[in-house]
Amino acid sequence: MEFAEFFTQMHWSVIVLLAAALIFLIVELIVPGFGVWGISGIVCGIAAVVCEAIFTKSLFDVFFMIFLVLVVFTIMFALFSFLFSRGFLKKTPLVENETALPKDYGKDEKLQELIGKKGRITSICKPVGKAEIDGVTYTVCSKDSTIFVGDKIIVTEIKNNTIIVKFLGGENE
Incomplete structure (x- = not known):
């Protein structure tokens, strides 16, 4: 056939x-x-x-x-x-693996304005604690070491809505 x-x-x-x-x-x-x-x-x-x-x-x-x-x-x-x-x-x-939500959903753009601002630690930061910046209390994260209450800090970056701070000096400085 x-x-x-x-x-x-x-x-x-x-x-x-x-x-x-x-x-x-x-x-x-x-x-x-x-x-x-x-x-x-x-x-x-x-x-x-x-x-x-x-x-x-x-x-x-x-x-x-x-x-x-x-x-x-x-x-x-x-x-x-x-x-x-x-x-x-x-x-x-x-x-498509994308969601209906925008890519920047949940990101607070106002936090970006805090970069470079100075403040004081209000509860011990090891590595997460509270800091007062411009009269408002924020939850912050220390990149390096433990920062104690009253120490001066500066906001260095915002990463995933987390405020990253750096130690500037002690309470008496």
Whole structure:
């Protein structure tokens, strides 16, 4: 039996099932995860083999159909693996990893104004404590050492909404 003759003598239900299997597997490439589309494609492929076995009495045709389905599944799997390893599937709109919240959500821009300002520690800072800066009490973090109550500090940076301070001098200085 020739290759072309194999397809021309196929029952219409086998052709529909093979086409559905191919379409479902292509959709599975776009929609990641081993979900409904991939399982539906595999089921349609198996159903096509079963229908071919029912409608044809040739054992060769059934084995050829099994081989054909396995080749298509292997090609689709290889294509999926290649695209995923290259990062193409991570960029589809269905796989966006971003949230609806803006990137700077939860960041207090007013804290940036504190950089360079001086203040005094109101509760021991080892490394986290309280400091009064411009008459307002803030929770601060010391980068280096323990800073005691009454010591002068300066705000050096703001990191993830945490005020980082540096020791300037003691209470009596």
